[in-house]
Amino acid sequence: MAVTVSPEAHAHTFDALVAATLPAAARRIDAFAARVRSAHLEPEDLVDVAALERIPVLSKDELIELQAASPPFGGLLAPGARARRVFQSPGPLYEPELEHRDPWRAAPALEAAGFGSDDLVLNAFSYHLSPAGAMFEAAALALGGSVVPGGVGNLELQARACLDLGVTAYVGLPSYLKSLIERAQAMGAEPGTWPVSKALVSGEPLPASLRARLEEWTPTVRQLYGTAEAGLIGYECDAVEGLHVPSDALVEVCDLTTGKSMWDGGEGQVVVTLFSSDYALVRFGTGDLSAFMTEPCPCGAPSPRLAGWLGRVGEAVKVRGMFLHPRQAEDTIGGTPGLARFQLQIDRIDHRDVLRCELVAEDPSAAGGLAELVRTRIRSALRFDADVALVDGLPGDAPVLLDRRTWD
Ligand SMILES: [Zn+2]
Structure with a gap:
Protein backbone atom coordinates (compact mmCIF):
# COMPACT_ATOMS: atom_id res chain seq x y z
CA MET A 1 0.00 0.00 0.00
CA ALA A 2 1.26 3.44 -0.87
CA VAL A 3 2.40 5.62 1.98
CA THR A 4 0.94 9.10 1.98
CA VAL A 5 3.35 11.81 2.95
CA SER A 6 2.74 15.43 3.86
CA PRO A 7 3.41 18.11 1.25
CA GLU A 8 6.54 19.12 3.14
CA ALA A 9 7.84 15.56 3.46
CA HIS A 10 7.12 15.07 -0.24
CA ALA A 11 9.21 18.15 -1.02
CA HIS A 12 12.15 16.68 0.83
CA THR A 13 12.05 13.62 -1.39
CA PHE A 14 13.53 16.04 -3.95
CA ASP A 15 16.64 16.80 -1.88
CA ALA A 16 18.79 14.30 -3.75
CA LEU A 17 17.51 15.51 -7.11
CA VAL A 18 18.35 19.12 -6.22
CA ALA A 19 21.90 18.11 -5.34
CA ALA A 20 22.30 15.90 -8.40
CA THR A 21 21.02 18.41 -10.97
CA LEU A 22 21.11 22.05 -9.98
CA PRO A 23 24.77 22.61 -9.05
CA ALA A 24 25.66 21.06 -12.42
CA ALA A 25 23.12 23.30 -14.14
CA ALA A 26 24.57 26.39 -12.46
CA ARG A 27 28.06 25.44 -13.60
CA ARG A 28 26.87 25.16 -17.21
CA ILE A 29 24.37 28.01 -17.31
CA ASP A 30 25.76 31.44 -16.44
CA ALA A 31 22.38 33.16 -16.17
CA PHE A 32 21.26 30.58 -13.61
CA ALA A 33 24.55 30.88 -11.72
CA ALA A 34 23.95 34.63 -11.54
CA ARG A 35 20.51 34.02 -10.02
CA VAL A 36 22.03 31.63 -7.49
CA ARG A 37 24.75 34.12 -6.54
CA SER A 38 22.29 36.98 -6.25
CA ALA A 39 20.67 34.89 -3.50
CA HIS A 40 24.10 34.81 -1.76
CA LEU A 41 24.58 31.16 -2.62
CA GLU A 42 27.23 29.28 -4.59
CA PRO A 43 26.19 26.52 -7.01
CA GLU A 44 27.55 23.84 -4.65
CA ASP A 45 25.30 25.17 -1.88
CA LEU A 46 22.28 23.79 -3.75
CA VAL A 47 22.22 20.53 -1.83
CA ASP A 48 18.57 20.32 -0.81
CA VAL A 49 15.13 21.88 -1.08
CA ALA A 50 15.82 24.16 1.90
CA ALA A 51 18.76 25.73 0.04
CA LEU A 52 16.73 25.94 -3.15
CA GLU A 53 14.05 27.90 -1.33
CA ARG A 54 16.53 30.72 -0.73
CA ILE A 55 16.43 31.56 -4.45
CA PRO A 56 13.77 34.24 -5.01
CA VAL A 57 10.77 33.28 -7.13
CA LEU A 58 11.20 34.18 -10.80
CA SER A 59 8.02 35.80 -12.06
CA LYS A 60 6.72 35.47 -15.58
CA ASP A 61 7.40 39.18 -16.13
CA GLU A 62 11.00 38.73 -14.99
CA LEU A 63 11.43 35.80 -17.36
CA ILE A 64 10.08 37.94 -20.21
CA GLU A 65 12.63 40.64 -19.30
CA LEU A 66 15.45 38.08 -19.10
CA GLN A 67 14.55 36.76 -22.54
CA ALA A 68 14.35 40.25 -24.01
CA ALA A 69 17.79 41.06 -22.60
CA SER A 70 19.32 37.76 -23.69
CA PRO A 71 17.31 36.18 -26.48
CA PRO A 72 15.88 33.72 -27.03
CA PHE A 73 15.75 31.95 -23.65
CA GLY A 74 17.24 34.47 -21.23
CA GLY A 75 20.48 32.50 -21.18
CA LEU A 76 18.78 29.69 -19.27
CA LEU A 77 19.35 27.04 -21.96
CA ALA A 78 22.78 25.47 -21.50
CA PRO A 79 25.38 26.03 -24.24
CA GLY A 80 25.19 23.08 -26.62
CA ALA A 81 21.73 21.98 -25.46
CA ARG A 82 19.31 21.63 -28.34
CA ALA A 83 15.77 22.94 -28.43
CA ARG A 84 14.04 20.66 -30.94
CA ARG A 85 10.95 22.86 -30.93
CA VAL A 86 10.48 26.46 -29.84
CA PHE A 87 7.10 27.74 -28.70
CA GLN A 88 5.69 31.18 -28.11
CA SER A 89 3.13 32.02 -25.47
CA PRO A 90 1.59 35.41 -24.62
CA GLY A 91 4.13 37.90 -23.35
CA PRO A 92 5.74 36.99 -25.67
CA LEU A 93 7.55 34.26 -23.86
CA TYR A 94 9.57 31.59 -25.67
CA GLU A 95 9.76 28.01 -24.46
CA PRO A 96 12.33 25.46 -25.60
CA GLU A 97 11.26 21.83 -25.99
CA LEU A 98 14.16 19.56 -25.16
CA GLU A 99 14.98 16.16 -26.61
CA HIS A 100 12.90 13.75 -24.52
CA ARG A 101 10.20 11.16 -25.18
CA ASP A 102 7.78 13.11 -22.97
CA PRO A 103 9.35 16.57 -22.80
CA TRP A 104 6.47 18.21 -20.92
CA ARG A 105 6.16 15.25 -18.56
CA ALA A 106 2.40 14.92 -19.10
CA TYR A 225 -3.13 21.59 -14.77
CA GLY A 226 0.01 22.81 -16.45
CA THR A 227 1.62 25.83 -18.02
CA ALA A 228 3.42 26.49 -21.29
CA GLU A 229 6.66 27.19 -19.39
CA ALA A 230 6.68 24.30 -16.94
CA GLY A 231 4.53 21.57 -18.51
CA LEU A 232 2.63 19.28 -16.13
CA ILE A 233 2.01 20.69 -12.64
CA GLY A 234 -0.99 18.71 -11.41
CA TYR A 235 -3.59 16.14 -12.44
CA GLU A 236 -6.71 14.46 -11.18
CA CYS A 237 -6.89 10.84 -10.10
CA ASP A 238 -10.04 8.68 -9.86
CA ALA A 239 -10.94 10.33 -6.56
CA VAL A 240 -11.38 13.64 -8.45
CA GLU A 241 -10.48 15.69 -5.39
CA GLY A 242 -7.69 18.10 -6.19
CA LEU A 243 -4.63 17.75 -8.41
CA HIS A 244 -1.77 15.41 -7.61
CA VAL A 245 1.60 17.04 -8.16
CA PRO A 246 4.13 15.21 -10.35
CA SER A 247 7.08 13.25 -9.01
CA ASP A 248 9.64 14.75 -11.41
CA ALA A 249 9.18 18.48 -10.78
CA LEU A 250 9.04 20.31 -7.46
CA VAL A 251 5.77 22.15 -7.00
CA GLU A 252 5.62 24.69 -4.20
CA VAL A 253 2.90 27.04 -2.98
CA CYS A 254 4.61 30.24 -1.93
CA ASP A 255 3.69 33.28 0.11
CA LEU A 256 3.10 36.17 -2.28
CA THR A 257 5.12 38.60 -0.21
CA THR A 258 8.05 36.58 1.11
CA GLY A 259 8.24 33.85 -1.57
CA LYS A 260 8.58 31.25 1.20
CA SER A 261 7.02 27.82 0.76
CA MET A 262 3.82 27.09 2.59
CA TRP A 263 3.21 23.39 3.08
CA ASP A 264 0.41 23.79 5.61
CA GLY A 265 -2.49 24.45 3.24
CA GLY A 266 -2.04 28.22 3.11
CA GLU A 267 -2.94 29.89 -0.15
CA GLY A 268 -0.23 31.34 -2.38
CA GLN A 269 1.46 31.26 -5.75
CA VAL A 270 2.23 27.97 -7.49
CA VAL A 271 6.00 27.86 -8.03
CA VAL A 272 7.71 25.15 -10.11
CA THR A 273 11.26 23.86 -10.37
CA LEU A 274 12.31 21.54 -13.19
CA PHE A 275 15.30 19.28 -12.72
CA SER A 276 17.34 19.59 -15.87
CA SER A 277 20.95 20.52 -16.32
CA ASP A 278 20.09 21.67 -19.87
CA TYR A 279 17.44 24.27 -19.08
CA ALA A 280 17.27 26.03 -15.72
CA LEU A 281 13.63 26.75 -14.96
CA VAL A 282 14.01 27.04 -11.21
CA ARG A 283 11.47 28.48 -8.77
CA PHE A 284 9.37 29.78 -11.63
CA GLY A 285 6.29 31.63 -10.41
CA THR A 286 3.30 30.59 -12.52
CA GLY A 287 1.15 33.51 -11.39
CA ASP A 288 -1.55 30.99 -10.41
CA LEU A 289 -2.94 30.75 -6.90
CA SER A 290 -3.54 27.46 -5.16
CA ALA A 291 -3.05 25.71 -1.82
CA PHE A 292 -1.98 22.24 -0.76
CA MET A 293 -4.63 19.88 0.52
CA THR A 294 -3.17 18.46 3.69
CA GLU A 295 -5.30 15.33 4.08
CA PRO A 296 -4.35 12.11 2.23
CA CYS A 297 -6.05 11.32 -1.07
CA PRO A 298 -8.61 8.49 -0.99
CA CYS A 299 -6.83 6.95 -4.02
CA GLY A 300 -3.83 6.12 -1.85
CA ALA A 301 -1.25 7.76 -4.12
CA PRO A 302 1.52 9.29 -2.05
CA SER A 303 1.91 12.59 -3.87
CA PRO A 304 0.22 15.62 -2.33
CA ARG A 305 -2.54 17.51 -4.07
CA LEU A 306 -3.19 21.11 -5.02
CA ALA A 307 -6.68 22.35 -4.28
CA GLY A 308 -7.31 23.35 -7.88
CA TRP A 309 -6.88 26.73 -9.46
CA LEU A 310 -7.92 29.53 -7.12
CA GLY A 311 -7.20 32.56 -9.31
CA ARG A 312 -4.34 34.69 -10.59
CA VAL A 313 -1.81 36.40 -8.38
CA GLY A 314 -2.43 39.89 -9.72
CA GLU A 315 -6.17 39.67 -9.08
CA ALA A 316 -6.02 38.73 -5.42
CA VAL A 317 -6.10 41.38 -2.75
CA LYS A 318 -5.08 40.93 0.84
CA VAL A 319 -7.74 41.99 3.30
CA ARG A 320 -7.02 41.80 7.01
CA GLY A 321 -4.13 39.50 6.22
CA MET A 322 -6.18 37.05 4.15
CA PHE A 323 -6.44 36.77 0.40
CA LEU A 324 -9.64 37.58 -1.35
CA HIS A 325 -10.00 37.14 -5.06
CA PRO A 326 -12.71 37.80 -7.60
CA ARG A 327 -13.31 34.18 -8.56
CA GLN A 328 -13.71 33.09 -4.96
CA ALA A 329 -16.09 36.00 -4.35
CA GLU A 330 -18.06 35.10 -7.47
CA ASP A 331 -18.30 31.44 -6.41
CA THR A 332 -19.45 32.39 -2.93
CA ILE A 333 -21.82 35.26 -3.57
CA GLY A 334 -22.66 35.08 -7.26
CA GLY A 335 -25.23 32.29 -7.10
CA THR A 336 -27.27 33.67 -4.20
CA PRO A 337 -30.98 33.32 -5.10
CA GLY A 338 -32.59 36.67 -5.85
CA LEU A 339 -29.28 38.44 -6.43
CA ALA A 340 -28.74 40.27 -9.72
CA ARG A 341 -25.27 41.78 -9.17
CA PHE A 342 -22.85 42.57 -6.40
CA GLN A 343 -19.58 44.34 -5.67
CA LEU A 344 -17.17 43.89 -2.79
CA GLN A 345 -15.50 47.15 -1.78
CA ILE A 346 -12.42 47.39 0.37
CA ASP A 347 -11.61 50.59 2.24
CA ARG A 348 -8.97 51.50 4.78
CA ILE A 349 -10.52 53.34 7.71
CA ASP A 350 -8.48 54.19 10.81
CA HIS A 351 -5.72 51.81 9.63
CA ARG A 352 -8.15 48.96 9.42
CA ASP A 353 -9.46 47.16 6.33
CA VAL A 354 -13.22 47.47 5.99
CA LEU A 355 -15.14 45.22 3.64
CA ARG A 356 -18.49 46.29 2.24
CA CYS A 357 -20.69 44.37 -0.16
CA GLU A 358 -23.23 46.21 -2.32
CA LEU A 359 -26.07 44.14 -3.71
CA VAL A 360 -28.53 44.69 -6.50
CA ALA A 361 -31.63 42.53 -6.10
CA GLU A 362 -33.41 40.92 -9.05
CA ASP A 363 -36.68 42.13 -7.55
CA PRO A 364 -36.19 44.90 -4.98
CA SER A 365 -39.73 44.43 -3.67
CA ALA A 366 -38.91 40.83 -2.71
CA ALA A 367 -35.37 41.31 -1.36
CA GLY A 368 -36.14 40.70 2.30
CA GLY A 369 -33.44 38.53 3.83
CA LEU A 370 -31.10 38.83 0.83
CA ALA A 371 -28.56 41.00 2.63
CA GLU A 372 -28.50 38.67 5.62
CA LEU A 373 -28.08 35.62 3.38
CA VAL A 374 -25.11 37.22 1.61
CA ARG A 375 -23.59 38.35 4.91
CA THR A 376 -23.77 34.76 6.18
CA ARG A 377 -22.19 33.41 2.99
CA ILE A 378 -19.34 35.89 3.18
CA ARG A 379 -18.71 34.97 6.79
CA SER A 380 -18.81 31.19 6.33
CA ALA A 381 -17.12 30.80 2.94
CA LEU A 382 -14.78 33.78 2.75
CA ARG A 383 -14.23 34.14 6.49
CA PHE A 384 -14.78 37.89 6.47
CA ASP A 385 -17.26 40.11 8.24
CA ALA A 386 -18.74 42.57 5.80
CA ASP A 387 -21.23 45.40 5.83
CA VAL A 388 -23.85 44.35 3.31
CA ALA A 389 -26.14 46.90 1.71
CA LEU A 390 -28.81 46.78 -0.98
CA VAL A 391 -28.36 49.46 -3.63
CA ASP A 392 -30.45 50.45 -6.64
CA GLY A 393 -27.78 49.69 -9.20
CA LEU A 394 -24.07 49.27 -10.02
CA PRO A 395 -22.23 50.64 -13.06
CA GLY A 396 -22.18 48.24 -16.00
CA ASP A 397 -18.40 47.80 -15.79
CA ALA A 398 -18.24 47.50 -12.01
CA PRO A 399 -15.64 44.85 -11.05
CA VAL A 400 -16.48 42.17 -8.50
CA LEU A 401 -13.71 43.51 -6.25
CA LEU A 402 -13.03 47.21 -5.82
CA ASP A 403 -9.97 48.05 -3.74
CA ARG A 404 -10.21 51.70 -2.70
CA ARG A 405 -7.48 51.63 -0.09
CA THR A 406 -4.65 54.10 -0.10
CA TRP A 407 -1.56 53.51 1.97
CA ASP A 408 -0.26 56.99 2.60
ZN1 LIG B 1 -5.64 10.65 -5.62
Missing part, protein backbone atom coordinates in the same frame (compact mmCIF):
# COMPACT_ATOMS: atom_id res chain seq x y z
CA ALA A 107 2.21 11.13 -19.54
CA PRO A 108 1.39 10.42 -15.85
CA ALA A 109 -1.69 12.64 -16.16
CA LEU A 110 -2.91 10.74 -19.21
CA GLU A 111 -2.18 7.46 -17.48
CA ALA A 112 -4.19 8.54 -14.43
CA ALA A 113 -7.12 9.26 -16.76
CA GLY A 114 -6.87 5.70 -18.08
CA PHE A 115 -5.05 6.42 -21.37
CA GLY A 116 -2.81 3.65 -22.67
CA SER A 117 -1.37 1.87 -25.69
CA ASP A 118 -4.79 0.80 -27.00
CA ASP A 119 -6.06 4.34 -27.34
CA LEU A 120 -6.64 6.42 -30.42
CA VAL A 121 -6.48 9.95 -29.02
CA LEU A 122 -8.05 13.00 -30.61
CA ASN A 123 -5.74 15.90 -29.72
CA ALA A 124 -7.83 19.06 -30.01
CA PHE A 125 -5.22 21.38 -28.54
CA SER A 126 -3.53 23.93 -30.76
CA TYR A 127 -0.37 22.80 -32.52
CA HIS A 128 0.49 26.38 -33.44
CA LEU A 129 2.95 28.44 -31.38
CA SER A 130 1.63 27.19 -28.02
CA PRO A 131 3.14 23.94 -26.70
CA ALA A 132 -0.23 22.41 -25.73
CA GLY A 133 -0.65 20.34 -28.89
CA ALA A 134 2.88 18.95 -28.79
CA MET A 135 2.73 18.49 -25.03
CA PHE A 136 -0.27 16.18 -25.14
CA GLU A 137 0.77 14.43 -28.33
CA ALA A 138 4.15 13.49 -26.90
CA ALA A 139 2.51 12.16 -23.74
CA ALA A 140 0.00 10.04 -25.67
CA LEU A 141 2.75 8.66 -27.90
CA ALA A 142 4.96 7.98 -24.86
CA LEU A 143 2.20 5.71 -23.53
CA GLY A 144 2.12 3.86 -26.84
CA GLY A 145 -1.15 5.36 -28.03
CA SER A 146 -1.98 6.76 -31.47
CA VAL A 147 -2.95 10.37 -32.12
CA VAL A 148 -5.33 12.16 -34.45
CA PRO A 149 -3.82 15.66 -34.57
CA GLY A 150 -7.06 17.61 -34.61
CA GLY A 151 -5.88 21.00 -33.43
CA VAL A 152 -8.48 23.73 -33.08
CA GLY A 153 -11.42 24.32 -35.41
CA ASN A 154 -12.90 21.99 -38.04
CA LEU A 155 -15.54 20.82 -35.58
CA GLU A 156 -17.56 18.94 -38.18
CA LEU A 157 -14.53 17.07 -39.50
CA GLN A 158 -13.28 16.24 -36.02
CA ALA A 159 -16.66 14.87 -34.92
CA ARG A 160 -16.78 12.82 -38.14
CA ALA A 161 -13.28 11.46 -37.43
CA CYS A 162 -14.28 10.44 -33.90
CA LEU A 163 -17.20 8.42 -35.25
CA ASP A 164 -15.47 7.01 -38.36
CA LEU A 165 -12.24 6.04 -36.62
CA GLY A 166 -13.66 5.02 -33.27
CA VAL A 167 -11.55 7.54 -31.40
CA THR A 168 -11.37 6.28 -27.81
CA ALA A 169 -9.86 9.23 -25.97
CA TYR A 170 -9.83 13.03 -26.09
CA VAL A 171 -7.44 15.76 -25.00
CA GLY A 172 -8.43 19.41 -25.37
CA LEU A 173 -10.57 22.11 -23.87
CA PRO A 174 -13.66 20.88 -22.02
CA SER A 175 -15.84 23.33 -23.94
CA TYR A 176 -14.61 21.87 -27.22
CA LEU A 177 -15.49 18.34 -26.11
CA LYS A 178 -19.00 19.61 -25.38
CA SER A 179 -19.21 21.06 -28.90
CA LEU A 180 -17.89 17.82 -30.41
CA ILE A 181 -20.48 15.75 -28.56
CA GLU A 182 -23.28 18.09 -29.67
CA ARG A 183 -22.10 17.91 -33.26
CA ALA A 184 -21.90 14.12 -33.10
CA GLN A 185 -25.39 14.05 -31.65
CA ALA A 186 -26.60 16.14 -34.58
CA MET A 187 -25.03 13.49 -36.85
CA GLY A 188 -27.14 10.83 -35.17
CA ALA A 189 -24.73 9.56 -32.50
CA GLU A 190 -25.94 8.61 -29.02
CA PRO A 191 -24.06 8.00 -25.79
CA GLY A 192 -24.07 4.28 -26.59
CA THR A 193 -22.47 4.76 -30.02
CA TRP A 194 -20.09 7.61 -29.09
CA PRO A 195 -16.70 5.91 -28.93
CA VAL A 196 -14.77 8.48 -26.83
CA SER A 197 -14.79 6.95 -23.35
CA LYS A 198 -12.17 9.10 -21.64
CA ALA A 199 -10.99 12.67 -21.76
CA LEU A 200 -8.20 14.70 -20.24
CA VAL A 201 -9.13 18.37 -20.36
CA SER A 202 -7.21 21.51 -19.55
CA GLY A 203 -6.94 25.19 -20.31
CA GLU A 204 -10.30 26.25 -18.89
CA PRO A 205 -12.24 25.84 -15.65
CA LEU A 206 -14.35 22.68 -15.51
CA PRO A 207 -17.50 23.46 -13.53
CA ALA A 208 -19.23 20.44 -11.97
CA SER A 209 -22.24 20.99 -14.23
CA LEU A 210 -20.09 20.78 -17.38
CA ARG A 211 -18.25 17.69 -16.14
CA ALA A 212 -21.58 15.99 -15.44
CA ARG A 213 -22.84 16.89 -18.91
CA LEU A 214 -19.67 15.56 -20.58
CA GLU A 215 -19.68 12.36 -18.53
CA GLU A 216 -23.13 11.46 -19.89
CA TRP A 217 -21.27 10.71 -23.13
CA THR A 218 -17.62 10.33 -22.13
CA PRO A 219 -17.70 8.51 -18.77
CA THR A 220 -14.22 9.52 -17.57
CA VAL A 221 -13.34 13.21 -17.65
CA ARG A 222 -10.21 14.27 -15.76
CA GLN A 223 -8.31 17.54 -15.56
CA LEU A 224 -4.68 18.41 -16.08
